[in-house]
Amino acid sequence: MAVNKELLNNSITKAITILNCFSYENPRLRLKDISAITGINQPTAYRLLNTLKEFNLIEQHEVSYSLGRGFLKYEGIVLNSMEIRRICLPYLEELSNNLKLNVNLAVLDDNEVIYVARAETPYCTYGYFHIGMRRPIYCTALGKVLVCKTPEVVSEVFKRDVNRYTLNTITDADTFLKEIEKVSLQGYAVDLEEWNNGINCIAAPLYDATGKIIAGISISGPTSMYSVEKLMEYVPILIDYANRLSARMGSRGGW
Template identity: 35%
Template sequence: MERVNMVKSVSRALDIINIVSMKKTGCGVTEIANQIDINKSSVYRILTTLEKYGYIEQDLDSEKYKLGYQFLDISSRLLESIDLRTEAKPFLEELESQTNEVIHLVVYDEGEVVYLEKMEGTETLRMHSKVGRRAPMHCTAVGKVILSYLPDTKVLEVIDTKGLPKHTDRTIVDPALFLEELKKVRQQGYALDLEENENGITCIGAPIFDNTENVVAAFSISGTTMRMTEERLAELKVTIIDVGKKISMRLGSRQSQVV
């Protein structure tokens, strides 16, 4: 690791924190010293300092050191400061640049999706979507992907209150078929809108998870059905799942590390 322009004592303290964090049962002074190649007295002084500020604590029975609860306080403040739109935007801009298609970011609200972000791309495409506007869940890729990760009771509540109104000839209007569709979406990790909301427009959407592993948003790539062929959708599904994992990681999700 490059140490130029770094404070050695701070660097060592961070190395120690990293080592201690890797073991649930904690680490002893000798074990830590052997891993970072500094003497035990130096390790002990650093541990004592970290303990004073709550970042490290010692188990009185085993005499091993573990992470302190100060990290929980800091992490909770970090999570509270995270803004979904801000964290997602760089990834969505890159996705727009790669695909040249319309990119949407939405959140769930009272049985519908609300558009937080829309990037127009460079290809010609007219859509009804607009930041702040609402859209149905049952016939949009973003709506379906959010519903697929919500509890069954919530899904049934949305169907009961909002219904499955027909937007095009391809809209799924049968509740049983729609529930099967949601099961498929969850298994594959993405959703498709095959001209189910607007004629001539095909979309592919993926979920975004937060630190509690709950779905908090979804995003999609939208293009004309002529451009969004089966072959292209097969390529885009890999990309969109990967981007979803990266955004989720920024929000504290661990699912992003699971393939």
């Protein structure tokens, strides 16, 4: 039986569109919600959801749907395929052990910060974290270093609605552009309770051989233990590790 490739490709596109409509904010959706978000009519969406259920990529909960457990087996495969994660992990663990702080590695994905590795210490436990977690660029130190050379990304982000997570969250595009200009000049960024009350963070960029920022590393801790002054003492150490990792990525510095 011949397969209509155009029809198959169209179905795959629609199935991916359905999968992409789920998010941390909306982990469960009803059929009518999925249809409204994707623009796919309900009968077609229902048929595709049932097909995805057969492969455990979708789970049904009475009247709602969520992403299925079938995706979990891919997480380790994706993480193991990331060369930058493999190279950086020993450095993250060494830095975490030396400073008794949590150390994060993140990249830019779809104009958001996505965390791809973390080294944790029992001396600094706070909050909830998981690999693959996403955060906005405009209220995180990692976001600031990841876009400090690409203001066009900032302009795109601020075309959408931005949320004020704390009193310190930057919600004005011009203010943020001035902030990342400073980050670009000084070589590091700070997040002083901009994403989360009670958490301070500093971050530095990682460069590849072309001078492009490909990732960022950060250290963070609760304000009760790490005041602004205390955290700033670690800036030279963080930049040193960022430079060492950039060198591993082929950077010759001088950017």
